[in-house]
Amino acid sequence: QKNIPVIWRPLHEAAGGWFWWGAKGGDACKELWKLMFNTFKAKGLNNLIWVWTSEPNDEAWYPGDEYVDIIGRDVYNKTAASQMYNEYKTLKERYPNKIVALSECGNVAKISGQWTGGAAWSWFMSWYDYDRTNDITGSAFEEATHGHANIDYWKDAFANENVISRNQMPSLK
Structure with a gap:
């Protein structure tokens, strides 16, 4: 009723085969x-x-431009900026009229390197496991395929001139 925009990302990673909706x-x-x-x-x-949320080779899953505002990609363990640029470029080429986001990520190249390398994501959401008391990141989900973003990643992200935090956004109230 207050007409506040909500980023809604249902049925993510559908073509991956690990969720019921796919x-x-x-x-x-x-x-x-x-x-x-x-x-x-x-x-x-x-x-x-x-x-x-697009997966590689999932064109048969896409509901259509009229049903989608933003294209996202979930990426883990691609630590080279060139790998992240390739993910970004693939989406920009496949969906040229859409905003592209890094909708979920863990252990990936630092945002400054991605941005410099050409991966100009509109926004990103990193998974992390942060111990505020000791100012360290750990991981409750330590697997070879799902590393979390560490404190160095976050420091780099918030130091980047292209990144704004929630505190820097205008109020929608």
């Missing part, structure tokens, strides 16, 4: 996305910014 394939997932989109619109939820 279990029935691309056509079923597209129909589910469209059903949710149309139902929410009919209920007056017009403040949602719809984010589709």
Whole structure:
């Protein structure tokens, strides 16, 4: 009712096969996305910014430009800026009329290196495990495939002139 924009990222990583919403394939997932989109619109939820999380080779899963505002990519353990640029470039080429975001990431190249290397994500969301008492990052989910962003990553991110924090954003109240 207050018309506050909400970044809405449902059914993420659908083509990955590890969530129930992708279990029935691309056509079923597209129909589910469209059903949710149309139902929410009919209920007056017009403040949602719809984010589709793209996976490599998932063109058959994409619900369509009219149902998506932003294209996101979830990336882990790509620590070279050139790898991150390739992820960014792939999305910009596949979806030229869409905003592109790093919708979920862990252990990846520092934001300054990504930006300098050409990966100008509109926004990013990093997973982390932070121990505020000791000012260190650890990980409750230590796996070879899902490292978290560490404190050096965060220091680099917040020092970057292209990054604004929540405290720097204008109030929507």
